[in-house]
Amino acid sequence: MDLVRKWVQALFFLVTNGYWNFPLTRGIYQGPLKVICSPGLNCYSCPAATSYCPLGALQQLLGGIRLAIENGQFYVGFYVIGAMGAIGSFVGRMVCGWACPFGLFQELLHKIPSPKFGIWRPLRYMKYLILLFMVILLPLFAVDAFGLGSPWFCKYLCPAGTLEAGFPMLILQPSLRANLGLLFYNKVFFLVFFLAWAVLASRPFCRTACPLGAFYALFSKIKLVKLRLDPEKCTHCKACHSVCPMGVHFNESPEDMECISCLACSKACNFNAITLEIGGVAVTNQRPCRPEKAFPQHQ
Amino acid sequence: MTPKKKKSRTQKIRIAPFVAIFIFLVCGAIGISLGEPSRVLEQARQVCLSCIGIG
Ligand code: SF4
Ligand code: SF4
Numbered sequence: 444m445d446l447v448r449k450w451v452q453a454l455f456f457l458v459t460n461g462y463w464n465f466p467l468t469r470g471i472y473q474g475p476l477k478v479i480c481s482p483g484l485n486c487y488s489c490p491a492a493t494s495y496c497p498l499g500a501l502q503q504l505l506g507g508i509r510l511a512i513e514n515g516q517f518y519v520g521f522y523v524i525g526a527m528g529a530i531g532s533f534v535g536r537m538v539c540g541w542a543c544p545f546g547l548f549q550e551l552l553h554k555i556p557s558p559k560f561g562i563w564r565p566l567r568y569m570k571y572l573i574l575l576f577m578v579i580l581l582p583l584f585a586v587d588a589f590g591l592g593s594p595w596f597c598k599y600l601c602p603a604g605t606l607e608a609g610f611p612m613l614i615l616q617p618s619l620r621a622n623l624g625l626l627f628y629n630k631v632f633f634l635v636f637f638l639a640w641a642v643l644a645s646r647p648f649c650r651t652a653c654p655l656g657a658f659y660a661l662f663s664k665i666k667l668v669k670l671r672l673d674p675e676k677c678t679h680c681k682a683c684h685s686v687c688p689m690g691v692h693f694n695e696s697p698e699d700m701e702c703i704s705c706l707a708c709s710k711a712c713n714f715n716a717i718t719l720e721i722g723g724v725a726v727t728n729q730r731p732c733r734p735e736k737a738f739p740q741h742q
Numbered sequence: 743m744t745p746k747k748k749k750s751r752t753q754k755i756r757i758a759p760f761v762a763i764f765i766f767l768v769c770g771a772i773g774i775s776l777g778e779p780s781r782v783l784e785q786a787r788q789v790c791l792s793c794i795g796i797g
Contacts, residue, residue, distance in 0.1 A: 522778035525770025532762035604793035667759035
């Protein structure tokens with residue numbers, strides 16, 4: 444299953460970054476596909492990006508809300524929130540596990556041999572604060588003399604933007620380098636920090652700082668596609684704990700907001716206690732129980 | 743619990759996700775009727791200097 448997931452991740456990476464003409468045009472893709480929402484964190488100023496980043500678009504709409512309304516245009520974010528909410532209600536954080544290019548990148552970094560560490564659990568709440576303040580409240584209320592807000596998350600934190608748009612655009616358009624300053628070095632610091640952390644711990648950005656993951660996590664109880672625990676089959680052997688890349692103890696918290704539906708626990712469970720369901724109907728095959736099998740260890 | 747009852751409990755269809763998907767699709771449709779996609783497209787076609795880290 445992990446191989447299937449890797450292929451799906453690669454496919455989403457290629458589909459959301461499918462514009463390979465950028466070395467010739469030395470600019471970003473500007474075609475009509477950019478009206479489609481990228482499910483995962485994928486900067487729309489990446490030269491290869493073919494869809495819009497929901498977080499970037501939402502912050503821009505919220506930041507420009509006053510000017511738009513003054514001009515009689517009620518651009519308040521319905522279209523973007525509708526797309527994000529529909530994706531969230533459908534699969535929730537499965538996007539993080541299966542369709543996010545930055546999630547894939549962190550997983551690959553974590554394969555580099557090094558000592559591995561866990562992540563202090565309360566840090567998970569930081570991403571909800573980042574969603575609330577940097578994506579919603581500050582773009583909406585911290586406005587300049589013209590009534591325009593800034594995309595705070597993109598401007599001060601987003602490591603995907605620095606990696607996918609910052610460095611490639613500075614290479615493609617050398618004239619942009621004249622504007623390098625503190626803002627850029629601050630973003631490079633966060634990029635290096637999260638990439639180094641990803642070598643040592645599993646998916647640190649997803650677990651502590653990603654506002655898109657935080658938004659999708661809000662759907663963990665009601666999403667259509669989710670994992671289900673059969674408490675009658677669970678023996679509390681804890682095999683599901685050690686394989687989880689998000690630090691979830693599935694048998695203790697089957698609707699955990701951190702779960703990215705990677706299915707690693709379902710595969711590791713030798714008692715068929717964890718199944719995938721769609722809208723309440725189980726879809727994964729029941730395997731024979733293998734209580735004697737040794738369990739693989741994660742992190 | 744009889745096996746039949748157990749099966750019906752485990753296979754019960756959940757309505758909440760369908761309601762949520764419908765609500766957000768309506769939300770998206772309102773955005774489309776207000777012309778938001780053209781604004782989103784306009785933004786997505788420009789290089790975002792904030793994303794790069796220079797503006
Ligand atoms: S691996 Fe299966 S049986 Fe063991 S604790 Fe997890 S859910 Fe229960
Ligand atoms: S709980 Fe299971 S499906 Fe969810 S992230 Fe952990 S291993 Fe993956």
